[in-house]
Amino acid sequence: MNKYRTHNCSELSEKQIDKEVILSGWLHRKRDHGNLLFVDIRDHYGITQCVIETKNKYFSVLEKIKPESVLRILGKVIKRTKGTENLELSTGKIEVSIQSIEVLSNAKELPIPVFGEQDYPEDIRLKYRFLDLRRDEMHNNIILRSKVISYIRSEMLKLGFLEYQTPILTSSSPEGARDFLVPSRLSPGKFYALPQAPQQFKQLIMVSGFDKYFQIAPCFRDEDARADRSPGEFYQLDLEMSFVEQEDVFKVVETLLISLFKNFSSNKIVSEKFPRISFVDAMNMYGTDKPDLRNPLLINDITSVFERSDVKFDIFKKLVKSGANVKAIITRNTKNKPRSFFDNIDKWAKDQGASGLAYFTFEKENNEIKGKGPIGKFFSEESLKQIMKTCNAEVGDSIFLSCGLSKELNKILSVARNKIAVDLNLIDDKNFAFCWVVDYPMFELDEKTNKIIFSHNPFSMPQGSIEELDFNNPLKIKAYQYDIVCNGIELSSGAIRNHLPDLMYKLFSVVGYDEKDVNEKFSGMINALSYGAPPHGGIAPGIDRIVMLLANKKNIREVTLFPMNQNAQDLMMKAPSEVSSDQLKELSLKVDIKKKT
Numbered sequence: 001m002n003k004y005r006t007h008n009c010s011e012l013s014e015k016q017i018d019k020e021v022i023l024s025g026w027l028h029r030k031r032d033h034g035n036l037l038f039v040d041i042r043d044h045y046g047i048t049q050c051v052i053e054t055k056n057k058y059f060s061v062l063e064k065i066k067p068e069s070v071l072r073i074l075g076k077v078i079k080r081t082k083g084t085e086n087l088e089l090s091t092g093k094i095e096v097s098i099q100s101i102e103v104l105s106n107a108k109e110l111p112i113p114v115f116g117e118q119d120y121p122e123d124i125r126l127k128y129r130f131l132d133l134r135r136d137e138m139h140n141n142i143i144l145r146s147k148v149i150s151y152i153r154s155e156m157l158k159l160g161f162l163e164y165q166t167p168i169l170t171s172s173s174p175e176g177a178r179d180f181l182v183p184s185r186l187s188p189g190k191f192y193a194l195p196q197a198p199q200q201f202k203q204l205i206m207v208s209g210f211d212k213y214f215q216i217a218p219c220f221r222d223e224d225a226r227a228d229r230s231p232g233e234f235y236q237l238d239l240e241m242s243f244v245e246q247e248d249v250f251k252v253v254e255t256l257l258i259s260l261f262k263n264f265s266s267n268k269i270v271s272e273k274f275p276r277i278s279f280v281d282a283m284n285m286y287g288t289d290k291p292d293l294r295n296p297l298l299i300n301d302i303t304s305v306f307e308r309s310d311v312k313f314d315i316f317k318k319l320v321k322s323g324a325n326v327k328a329i330i331t332r333n334t335k336n337k338p339r340s341f342f343d344n345i346d347k348w349a350k351d352q353g354a355s356g357l358a359y360f361t362f363e364k365e366n367n368e369i370k371g372k373g374p375i376g377k378f379f380s381e382e383s384l385k386q387i388m389k390t391c392n393a394e395v396g397d398s399i400f401l402s403c404g405l406s407k408e409l410n411k412i413l414s415v416a417r418n419k420i421a422v423d424l425n426l427i428d429d430k431n432f433a434f435c436w437v438v439d440y441p442m443f444e445l446d447e448k449t450n451k452i453i454f455s456h457n458p459f460s461m462p463q464g465s466i467e468e469l470d471f472n473n474p475l476k477i478k479a480y481q482y483d484i485v486c487n488g489i490e491l492s493s494g495a496i497r498n499h500l501p502d503l504m505y506k507l508f509s510v511v512g513y514d515e516k517d518v519n520e521k522f523s524g525m526i527n528a529l530s531y532g533a534p535p536h537g538g539i540a541p542g543i544d545r546i547v548m549l550l551a552n553k554k555n556i557r558e559v560t561l562f563p564m565n566q567n568a569q570d571l572m573m574k575a576p577s578e579v580s581s582d583q584l585k586e587l588s589l590k591v592d593i594k595k596k597t
Contacts, residue, residue: 004072004104010046010090016077021096023048024072024104026134027065029115037062038095041073044139048091050075052098061101068107068114068134074100122557127571129562141559145547148264149216152237152543155256161212161239166201168194168218173521178222180232188588194220197540200525202240203459203497206536207528214239216543224566227555228489228545231568234556236492237546240538246480246496249537250274250436253484253494257541261432264550270294270433274484278439287327287414289440292488293433295421299413300328300391302401310380316358316403327409328391328401329417331424335361335372335396341423342373345400348419354402354412361398362388369395418488432486432549439463440481443474443510453511456481459504459525460495461537466503474510484541486549494539501529 004024012021025043032038037059039050050073052059065071075096086092111127112120114134125132132138153163172179172193179193195201197219205213217238225231241248258272270293282289285298305311306320316326334341342359349357360373362384369388371379379387393399400416402409421427442462444455452474460479462469469477480496498504504526508518518526547559557563564570584591 005043008045009041009043009048012048012077012091012094012096014079014093017079017094019077020074020099021077022072022074023050023096025070026114027067027069027071027107029067030062032063039098041071041096042134046091047089048094048096049080049086049089050096050098052101056098058098058101061103062098065103066107066109068110068131069103070105070107072102072104073098123565123571126557126563126565129572133561138558141547141551141553142561144264144551145543145559145561148260148547148550149543151260151263152256153216155259156214156237156239159212159252159255161214162210163215164205164210164213165215166195166198166205166217170195170201171524173200180220180222183587183589185587196221197236198238199457199459200522202238202538203525203536204528206240206242206497207499207531207533211242212240213538217540222568225564225568228548230544230556230560230563231566232564235543236540237543238538238540240536242534242536244496244535244537246438246482246537249494249496249539250482253539253541254434257434257484257486260546261550265432267430267432270431274434274436276436276438279437279441280439282437283410287410287412287417288488289437289483290485290488290490291435291437292418292427293435294427294431294487295417296426297329297331297417297421299410299417300330302326302328302387302390305383305386305390308380308383308386311378311383313375313378316401319403323405324403325406325409326401326403327406327413328387328399329413329420330391330393331398331400331420332394333396334398334424335363337398342398342400345416345420345423349402349412349416352412352415355404357400357402357416359398359400362393362395364395373398429552434484434486437483437485438481439478440483441475442477442479442481442507445475451512455479456493457495458508458511459497461498461535462503462507466500466506469506471506471510480537482539484539489545489549491545492539492541494537496535496537499529499533499535501526504529 004022006022009023009025023041025041028040028042028047030037030039035054037052039062040047041050052062073096075098077094078097080093080095110131112124112131114131117135117137133142169182169192172181172191173196177196179196182192182194184190184192198215198217202213215238217236218233219236220233223229223231254274258269261269277291279289282291287299303320303325306317306326311317320326346356346359358375360371360376363370363372369381369384370376371384387393387399402412441455442460443452446453456479460481463478463480481493482495483493484491505515505518544556544560548556551559553559562572
C-alpha cells in the first residue's frame, strides 16, 4: 500500500464509512469551532473535509500549521451530521475523523491566498505562479488545456494524420516576426533561430512524400504581448496536407473544431458550415479581418451622400472633396434611447483618439422623414432616404457616422461596432461564431517604407497561373490565403502553398529579391521544390487561443502554465538573466549595452 494515501481527495463517499484511510495533500483552509477543528485537505483531484477534537494530541499541532502546508492524515471515514453536507463536493456527504497527522512540508506565510478567487496584481501572480496555479479556477484551466490537446491528437489521428516533430534549432528567416537567436559555440559568429513556426519544415515533409502531417508545435516570436498573444512562445496545432485545395483544408479544420468545441463547451456553434468572407468584404462590413459575427452591426459606406447639394453638413463635405470617406453604423430601433447613450458613444470615440462619432435618429413627422439629433437638421428628406436605402435602415433606427481616410475609419468603426453592441447587449456570450476570411491580397504597401511587401506568408500560392498574373499591378494579385476566426479572435492563418520554383522566383522579385537572394535565404525550400513537389496546403490554429475561448477567458495568460509578463520576463525564474563572462567567451560573444541618455 502507498504510504502517503489510500485514496485521493475526491474518492471518498458513504461507501467507505467506518473505514480507516490515509489522505495526503495541502491544507486548504481551517475552521475552528471551539472543541472541534475542521480542516479541508486538497490535492489535484479534489477536497475532503477532516475533523479533529481538542482531546486529540495532534490538535495543537494542526492548530498552528499555516495554510498550504502539506499533510499526511490518517483517520476514519464518518458520515456528516444532517444539515452539514456540502453537495458541491463529491466528498460532501462524509468527513474524515483524524487519528494522526504527519507534516510533510511546512508553508511560509502566503504572498497570495489559494483559497478563494481574489484578484491580485499580475506581477505577484506570475512571480508566485506555483501558488496561483493551485487556485481552483487556474488549476481547472490547465487541466482543460491538457484535455483539449489530448483530444486534438486523438481526432487528428482519426482524420488520417500522423504526428512528426520538426527541429527547434533552425536558420533565421528574413520574413515574418522578429527571431529569437541562439549563438553557436561550434561556429563562432553564427546563430541558430528558434522557429517562428515549422513553416518550411512542414512543407518539406510534404515534399518528402508524407501525405498528412500534424504536430502540437512550440513557436517562438520576439513580439510584444497582447491579451490574445503571449510574448516569446506559444503552441499551435500545425498541420499540412498534400494534393489538396483550399476547401479540403477547410473541411478538416471545420470537422475538428466543431467536434472539439461541442465536446468541451455547452455554448452553441452559430453555424456548422463556417461562412466564407472575402478580405475586402470583411474590411468593408466589419472594419477588420477578425470579425465577431455574433455582433449584427455592419459598417456602411455613405460617402456618395455627401456629394449631394442638399446636404449641408459642410465639415464632412469638405473632407470628402479632399478624398475622405464617410462610413456609418446603424443601430436598430433605438429612437427611445436617452441622449446620454449617444453622447457616451461619442465621448468614448474621442477617448480612443478619434474625432468622435456624429449621430442622429431617423424619425417620421407629418409624414416626412427627418433626422433627429445634433446633426440631423443638415440632411434633406431625400438624402435621408438615400442613407436609409444604402444602410437598409428604417424609421426609428439611429446612425453613427465618421469621416476620414478609409483605413482610419475602419480602425475606429471596427471597435465602435463592438462597443455599441456591448452597450446594447447584442452579443450572446453563449455562442461561438466561426468564419473563414479568404482571398487575401498577395502583397501590400508598407506604410513606413512605401515599398511592396508580402501581406501574409511569402510561400503562398497566388490565385492564377504565372501566365495569368498581372505582375505590373501586384497589389491586385490575390492569394489562396485564409484565416479562421471565432468571436473576433483569429485562431490561425493558413494557405495553399506555392510549390513551383519559377513562380516563387517571380513573386519574390516583386518585393526586391533576385534569384540569388531566394537561393541563398531559402536554400532548403527552393532546392527541395526543384525535385518534384506536390500541391499542398495547411494551417496552424493556436492552442492557447482555442483554450482561452473554451475557458471563457479574456487573457491568454489565464490558460498558460508559466507565461511571461508583457515585458517578456519570467518573474518566477528571473529570465532573461545575465550570463557569466566564461559563457560569453565560449560563444565568442561580447555584451555591449549602450547607456540610455
